[in-house]
Every structure is written in structure tokens, then in C-alpha cells.
């Protein structure tokens with residue numbers, strides 16, 4: 207029998223999460239190649255699980271890792287980077303104890319079973335960031351956001367945004383209207399039947415409108431979309447089997463059941479009043495992420511998603527925490543045409559058969575038509591059961607062409623962040639953080655957004671490894 211050593215079986219991406227990531231203070235970033243574009247002025251913020259182990263115990267799911275924020279600030283004097291853990295109360299308590307104390311999405315609390323009943327989940331603050339005028343929020347969908355200093359990334363503490371009363375959570379996928387500055391978001395409150403709480407904030411983040419909707423059972427709702435005058439939710443056919451979670455015999459992740467017979471529930475909400483316009487049901491699928499939505503000239507609502515045919519993606523993401531995966535979970539870039547008045551699906555189109563994750567559009571196009579969608583994916587020929595996202599791409603809705611960036615072997619990019627030149631709207635860039643598994647180091651790469659298939663126009667060295675993260679944002683200077 208052909209034998210392969212364990213080491214060669216492990217893909218290089220696993221090295222990025224093998225040890226807890228190391229923080230660094232504000233540091234000038236050396237340029238490895240090219241030049242920082244003159245119009246690129248502002249800050250890239252990224253969040254992700256940076257510590258997946260404490261006291262020799264590994265966390266159960268990639269989603270459980272303690273969040274750390276990377277900020278890369280571009281000025282006339284060059285680029286500086288700072289990287290710090292979000293100092294949540296749970297994180298500080300676990301440092302003091304020298305061991306894990308809490309359960310989380312993919313793990314029950316360590317120790318005797320009554321720990322499950324006494325302790326809430328730890329807010330991992332690890333999923334995304336929302337840059338407000340006077341603070342940065344670290345987002346995690348199971349709890350409140352944490353406010354941080356925009357420059358130093360010092361953690362100030364949990365923030366209720368003036369409206370998150372007891373038990374209300376704030377998801378990691380806010381949607382900001384580029385014209386009005388209004389910020390929409392939601393949070394799920396569990397119970398026998400969950401409540402979907404919808405929030406509208408002004409541009410400072412202050413919540414000034416809320417609306418609750420009862421859902422059937424406890425589904426997993428990770429993202430939604432702003433589409434013209436609507437907020438659209440696709441509630442996937444995943445439901446929490448709550449008893450084992452309450453008893454402490456199973457964690458959340460393992461208690462989520464794929465129930466395709468339920469179909470995908472559709473909720474269309476009016477963005478002004480936050481009242482329900484329509485609700486309906488369509489065929490089953492699972493999506494973590496929406497690309498964008500808009501209302502077309504005929505009044506139909508168009509919603510782009512990264513579509514999975516089942517919930518195997520949860521198993522795959524759990525395996526990521528071990529540094530080695532074996533479950534394939536394929537997603538495609540798909541488009542849903544919807545009548546917003548009835549929630550009836552008119553058509554579902556597959557826009558590309560290539561794997562799609564983290565689809566997004568330029569900030570100025572959120573909720574409106576966007577010619578381009580940016581996304582992460584896999585290079586051609588990748589064994590997706592073994593690998594982590596290793597490509598970025600841009601889909602042109604006019605030509606239907608997917609343009610990919612070739613990063614080379616063993617390089618793992620973050621979700622692509624689009625940045626428009628404030629002075630020249632014709633010019634924009636895509637900024638990514640790349641983990642290079644060949645040299646076990648991380649870099650910042652800047653592409654011309656129209657030339658993803660060309661060499662990056664600038665590469666910068668980061669002081670230490672930044673593990674694969676989830677979401678980020680750009681705040682213009």
C-alpha cells in the first residue's frame with residue numbers, strides 16, 4: 207500500500223492556526239514589491255479567530271476561536287499595521303485561569319456538566335468589524351458588539367448601540383446604505399421559537415428602530431441582504447435541536463439539523479417601516495453569505511448568494527479548527543429573482559459553477575445594481591475537501607466572465623475587500639491579506655481591481671502570521 211507521511215498530508219494552511227497568533231503594536235510595514243497607490247488612503251480592518259487552543263485543549267470549531275483584529279493604515283508616509291486580540295471578559299478570564307472556561311458554537315464548556323448550565327457562551331468577537339465614525343465594532347452574531355479604539359484597537363467593552371437591551375444580539379453582517387448612511391442589521395434570540403430582531407441605525411451606529419419577528423424553531427441565520435427598499439432574509443432549512451444544548455450533552459454546531467423538507471423561508475421587510483411585506487417558501491439550500499441585492503426596472507428583487515446544496519459546510523468548517531479537513535462542501539455563485547410583494551421565486555440562476563464564498567460588491571453599490579461581484583474561491587484543480595480558500599476572483603455581470611488572481615501554490619488569501627479611490631471613482635483596488643504557507647508568513651497585497659489577473663501593484667510584509675479570518679472592511683481617510 208502506498209503510504210504518505212502525516213506531514214505531507216497536511217496542507218500548509220494548517221500551520222497558520224497551529225499556534226495562537228501573536229499580537230503586534232503599531233509597526234511600519236516594509237514594502238516587498240511595487241508601490242502603495244497615491245489614492246489608497248485609509249484603513250483596512252479585518253477580524254478572525256486567532257487563538258484556537260488554551261491550556262493544551264483545542265477548541266471544537268473554527269468559529270470558536272478568540273477574535274483578533276488587524277488594522278492596516280495607509281498614509282502618505284507608508285503603511286502601518288497593528289494586530290490585537292479583542293479583550294472580551296471571557297478572554298480575560300481564560301487568560302487568568304490558564305485554561306478554557308466556556309463553551310461555544312462548536313464545543314461544550316470544559317469540566318463537569320453543570321458548567322453548561324451556569325455559564326453563558328463566550329462572546330468570541332471574531333467574525334467581522336463595523337467601522338463607525340468614532341469607534342470600531344468587533345462583531346459576533348451570538349452577542350453584543352465590542353467597541354474598540356479605531357487607531358490603537360484597544361478594547362473598550364461591549365456596546366449596546368443605544369438599543370440592544372438584555373438578550374439582544376447583533377449579527378456580523380450589517381448592511382450600510384451608501385446613500386443615506388443608515389445601517390441595517392439583525393440578531394437572533396433563541397427560545398422554543400427564535401425571534402429575528404431587525405435593527406436600523408443612523409450613520410453613527412445608534413439604533414433608532416427595532417422590529418421583532420417570530421420564526422419557526424431556531425434556525426441559523428448568518429446574513430441577509432439590502433435590496434432597494436427591502437431587506438430580504440433567506441432562512442435556510444437548518445434547525446437547532448435545543449434539548450441536548452440545554453442539557454449540555456451537545457454543542458450548538460453539532461445540534462443543528464439539516465431539514466430540507468422545510469425548504470428555504472423567505473422574508474421581505476420594508477426598510478423604512480421594518481414591517482413585513484411578504485413571506486414565502488422555496489426549495490432548500492444553505493447559504494452563509496449574500497453577495498448583494500437590488501430591485502430591477504420591473505420591480506423584481508435580485509439576490510446573489512453563495513449557495514450550498516446542503517449543510518456539509520458546517521462539518522468542513524469544524525474540521526478547519528484541527529488544521530486538516532476531509533469533507534467537501536461545494537458552493538456556487540447563484541442568483542434568485544423574487545417578487546417582493548409575494549415572496550414568490552421567479553427564477554434561480556447559477557451564475558458560475560466555480561466555488562464561491564465571501565461574495566461582496568463595492569461599498570458604494572450595496573443594495574443597488576453592481577456590475578462586479580468580488581469573491582473568494584478555489585484555484586482550478588484544487589481538492590476542496592483538503593484545502594482552504596486559495597483564490598480570489600471578480601465576476602462581471604455584464605460579460606459573465608470570472609477573472610481570477612493566481613496567487614501561486616500554498617497561498618491563502620482573505621476575503622477580497624474592494625476600495626475605491628476617493629478622488630477618482632474610475633480607479634479602485636482589491637486589498638487582501640495573504641498567508642503564505644511556503645514561508646509561514648503573512649503579507650498585504652494590493653491589486654488593481656481591473657487587473658486581478660496581473661501581478662499585485664504592491665505587496666507589504668506583516669510582522670507575524672495573521673491566521674485565516676472571516677470578514678473585514680475599509681474605512682476611508
Ligand SMILES: [Fe+2]
Pocket residue numbers: 378379428429494495676677
Ligand atoms: Fe460571515
